[in-house]
Every structure is written in structure tokens, then in C-alpha cells.
Amino acid sequence: MARKRFRNKVRECKAYPGADIDSDHNLVVMKCQLKFKRIGRKDKKERWNLDELKEVKKRQEFEREVIDKMLGEEREKSIDGEWGTIKEAIIAAARKKLGVKKMEKKKPWMKEEILRMMEERRRYKQARD
Structure with missing residues (x-):
């Protein structure tokens, strides 16, 4: 009953023949485990x-x-x-x-260049195009 893509998500499946409904079909109940897509973070707000x-x-x-x-x-x-x-x-x-x-150094070995590169990488990751 589940598509091929979701076959491995089915945990338990059971058919109930003879359910009190006016149909030739059998009632099927399924327990499945779904993982929802993560929603990305919103842009960071300015910190004064x-x-x-x-x-x-x-x-x-x-x-x-x-x-x-x-x-x-x-x-x-x-x-x-x-x-x-x-x-x-x-x-x-x-x-x-x-x-x-401004971002502060968290470790003594972090230089201004590393902080600049981190900020640049963060900008590229947040780009939406």
C-alpha cells in the first residue's frame, strides 16, 4: 500500500477483514515512522x-x-x-x-584572518541563490 520510497518506513501493518462498512474493500491499518524535513534557521539579527x-x-x-x-x-x-x-x-x-x-576570539590561536574566513563562509551558506 505504501510507495516504494516509503517501504522501509512501515513498522507494522494489519488488515481488518469484515469491518462494518458497505464495501468490498478490507480496512488496512499501518504504523509508520516518518522523519520530517528540518526547517532552516532564519537570518541572524543584528546584535548590538x-x-x-x-x-x-x-x-x-x-x-x-x-x-x-x-x-x-x-x-x-x-x-x-x-x-x-x-x-x-x-x-x-x-x-x-x-x-x-563583533565576533570575538574564543581561543588564543584564532587570528583575525580565521574569523574573517568564518564570516565569509557563513555568508555563502546563508545565500539563497
Whole structure:
């Protein structure tokens, strides 16, 4: 009853002749083991360098940047519009003041060239074409 491709997935099969149905067919029950396709990971999101916020001066600059962006933009009256304004202000300030966290050396023998090659390989693996 299973196609040739899935024959090795059938674990147990049993026919029930004389089932109470108005048909000449016999009822067949099968237990099978299927493995579903793995879904790939989504693209990694930017990780902000939050260690910068530990310094008081950097934290104050970041706060000022966020407040300036929020006050400078025209606000919408809906909650979704308000949230969009806040989110855009925080992301823009983080890009400008904090920057993206860079990959760190995990072992003493890792050089900058190895880290660069790892990042390049990661980009090629994530390419969708």
C-alpha cells in the first residue's frame, strides 16, 4: 500500500477483514515512522554592542539620541504608530552610537584572518541563490 520510497518506513501493518462498512474493500491499518524535513534557521539579527552602555557617558549619549529622534518625528495617534516611532528611534540610535557586536576570539590561536574566513563562509551558506 505504501510507495516504494516509503517501504522501509512501515513498522507494522494489519488488515481488518469484515469491518462494518458497505464495501468490498478490507480496512488496512499501518504504523509508520516518518522523519520530517528540518526547517532552516532564519537570518541572524543584528546584535548590538550593549557593553558600550556600561559607560555612563555612552549611555547618556544614547539616551539623548533616542529622545531627540522621538521628539523630532511627527507622532501618530494610534498605538501601532507610536510603537513604530519608538522602535525606529531606538534602532537608529543603536546603529549610530552602539554599533554591531563583533565576533570575538574564543581561543588564543584564532587570528583575525580565521574569523574573517568564518564570516565569509557563513555568508555563502546563508545565500539563497
